[in-house]
Amino acid sequence: MRDTQSGQIFVITAPSGTGKTTLTRDLRNTVDGLGVCISHTTRTPREGEVNGESYHFVDQTTFDAMVSNGEFLEYAPNYGNAYGTSLAAAQVVLDQGLDLVLEIDWQGAQQIKALRPDAIWILIVPPSMETLRQRLESRQTETAATLKTRIEAAQTEIDEAKAADYLIVNDDLDTAKQALRSVVTANRLRFARMIGTKPSIAALFSA
Template sequence: MLRTEPFFLFLGTSTGKEMTTGNLYIVAAPSGAGKTSLVNKLVETTPGVVVSVSHTTRSPRPGEKDGTHYHFVSMPTFKAMLADGLFLEQACVFDHCYGTSRAAVSAQREAGLDVILEIDWQGARQVRTLLPECASIFILPPSRRVLYQRLMARGQDSHETIDRRMAAALDELSHYAEFDYLVVNDRFDEALDALRAIVIANRQCRETQLERQRRLLQTLLS
């Protein structure tokens, strides 16, 4: 989250060999708001940003690959991982369970990568409790009508399923106030610019720059 206190602003790279711990982002949205498309484009166009690959008990959708979109596991396997405390957060949605690996996220951040968690508001609460330094972003649709049209455009679900997803989307929307940033996905490019601005700004906050630019600061002030 952006800090209000004074901070050093360096746009260059470190002059030393220090490894900076990457920032952690939560990105949530109602189904149909365009979250996944935005996050995928952000990762594609912004070096140093990755998406954590979650575990899920649901079956792959057309075009999804194990280990790339999700780690697809059985319910018994998921429950065993949960019992062993291997998840940073977990939730069950539409009769399927999802979870984020603690070890995988830690390893990516320790490698200096900014990590995005695509999770719902329930998972966001769990992560904020454990890692309060994370920044959370909520993606909003421009209207209810557009949201419903986007759900319909998938062409994969029955009308009953779409109505069910719409109801769940409105429930998800009611939790927007729990997030640090709100981004409206009306025009895709503008929403993408907003997401990228958040990531870049957070890289300049004092705590991150003190870690990244420690050697430079010592040189400047010696």
């Protein structure tokens, strides 16, 4: 699935309430050469969402068929719905030489690392579980029961991500933004990546 001219996959995981969406959005807005892959989901579209732009909205039967046919790079259930990243759509992005940033959960990250060991897994965590609890409570959208569920899920998200390549603590948002950008920049400067994607640089070593 990969050659030296294709892009890199960056997988970003984090517990709910850690700032993953904000950080990922900032990365896409400030770093060039990043591609987007629209996910498939079985959930009902929310107001303002457009099929094929926000998500590819499909029914459970269609989703299950795609799983059976091996059409997903990764897929996982999430709060009663299923989400997945199309293998074909991801390859289109990578074949353009763009880096693909995926904002998913630990289950999807583990699947991608099994299929693509060269993928870069970035885990974002809060400075403490108490800080995370306070952030979730400040939303004023959680009941005591859902808050408990999210805290338990957060602990699982962290425990299952010990194979991550990078760990970013989101204690200060601006610092975390810079750290995430730095991970992408540093990986683009790896020797094998530079040689594989820049013929003029590779020529320096051909003599």
